[in-house]
Amino acid sequence: MIKQGFVSGFVAGIVMIIIGAVSGAFTGPLYAETPQLWKPMEPLTNWLVGMWIITIIIGIIFGLVYGRIQHGIPGQGAKKGLYYGLILWLVGMVPGMMITLHTMAVPNILVAAWTIQNLVAYPLAGITISKIYEKLA
Numbered sequence: 001m002i003k004q005g006f007v008s009g010f011v012a013g014i015v016m017i018i019i020g021a022v023s024g025a026f027t028g029p030l031y032a033e034t035p036q037l038w039k040p041m042e043p044l045t046n047w048l049v050g051m052w053i054i055t056i057i058i059g060i061i062f063g064l065v066y067g068r069i070q071h072g073i074p075g076q077g078a079k080k081g082l083y084y085g086l087i088l089w090l091v092g093m094v095p096g097m098m099i100t101l102h103t104m105a106v107p108n109i110l111v112a113a114w115t116i117q118n119l120v121a122y123p124l125a126g127i128t129i130s131k132i133y134e135k136l137a
Contacts, residue, residue, distance in 0.1 A: 001067040005009035008132035012125035019124065020055065023117040023121060030110050037106060039041025062088060066129045077134060078127045085126025093118045 031038060041047040066084055073080050097115045100106055120134075 002064070004133045004136045005064035006060055007136060008129040009060035010056060011059070011132055012062055012128045013059025015056050015125050015128050016059060016121045017052055017115060019121040020051075022086070023113065027110065027113045027117075030113070031106060033038060034105075034107060035080070040061040041129065062086050063132075066126075066133065070130070077130060081127035081130025082124070083122050084130065085123030088126065089119055090120040093122065 070080065073082055073083050089115075093115065095112050100114075101108065103113045
């Protein structure tokens with residue numbers, strides 16, 4: 001179960017990195033409008049590598065947690081993974097974005113973009129994790 005968690009979570013992390021990169025291509029200009037809110041991103045390679053490492057770690061955590069709770073998630077295969085990803089999004093992302101929206105000076109459009117980005121990323125990560133667990137079982 002630990003091996004499946006690490007492997008599936010690592011791959012799910014890569015999926016989330018790709019989705020983040022695509023989203024970032026569209027939202028990049030929004031960050032430039034509020035430079036006072038963000039830490040310097042130079043050199044860009046250091047910033048990117050740090051974000052990638054964090055995202056891979058999050059993916060591995062998602063994979064390990066899935067291994068512990070998978071039997072309590074309804075459905076089979078991709079459907080089970082979809083449910084898992086939606087649960088992660090509802091429990092992890094939505095409350096955090098609500099707090100961000102109401103307590104920080106982050107532009108509302110960015111909060112919306114992050115919420116939508118992760119509405120795509122988390123379910124796809126969940127599907128990735130469930131399918132890899134099936135293959136490695």
